[in-house]
Amino acid sequence: MPSVFVQGRPVDSYPRLAPEARRGRVRRITEVGEEVLHKPCRDVTEFGPDLAALIDDMFLTMYTADGAGLAANQVGVDLRLFVYDCPDDEGVRHVGHIVNPVLKPLDAAHRRLLDEGEGCLSVPGATMDVPRPDRAVVHGYDRDGEPLVIEGTGYFARCLEHETDHVNGQVYLDRLSGRERKDALRQMADRREAVFARRAANIAALSG
Ligand SMILES: [Zn+2]
Numbered sequence: 001m002p003s004v005f006v007q008g009r010p011v012d013s014y015p016r017l018a019p020e021a022r023r024g025r026v027r028r029i030t031e032v033g034e035e036v037l038h039k040p041c042r043d044v045t046e047f048g049p050d051l052a053a054l055i056d057d058m059f060l061t062m063y064t065a066d067g068a069g070l071a072a073n074q075v076g077v078d079l080r081l082f083v084y085d086c087p088d089d090e091g092v093r094h095v096g097h098i099v100n101p102v103l104k105p106l107d108a109a110h111r112r113l114l115d116e117g118e119g120c121l122s123v124p125g126a127t128m129d130v131p132r133p134d135r136a137v138v139h140g141y142d143r144d145g146e147p148l149v150i151e152g153t154g155y156f157a158r159c160l161e162h163e164t165d166h167v168n169g170q171v172y173l174d175r176l177s178g179r180e181r182k183d184a185l186r187q188m189a190d191r192r193e194a195v196f197a198r199r200a201a202n203i204a205a206l207s208g
Pocket of ligand 1: 119120121122162166
């Protein structure tokens, strides 16, 4: 079994950071409560250098925040698009981007719910258990407009589902009870400054 998949295809070797990150610049990550995170994003209709540059910036921004996935509205851009660099439960690394992602509905016979820990770069410092299907299939396009299907299991399925929620204007707190949501926001209040300090150190290390 190959250990890295890029854009859904196995590769023999791959650098620690996706090459996009070297071309990108760091953008500010939006936080829960900002409008752009709480409404559905617009479809991408222009495939070209601006889209490619946005993807580069999103990769670098994700790495500086130690993230496994990042949607465009998490850098304040109201477009349906996300990037990821995420392991599954078998230790396989998945790296890529997908434009205009749509989660394929899977019938209950072909999935089960896993209630496991999940965090979000836009809810800095909080981790909560969220029930999610253990398998996900996302249809979309690559940055050149070529059709793309990405499948994931375990933690990577969770990532694909979480990021598709973002482009649909949902954050994972929307899937929690009122009490759990309060708990998550309290965790964020307690740890937010520490998370920001770590991100600043990562930015310094990556640009040094
Ligand atoms: Zn998120």
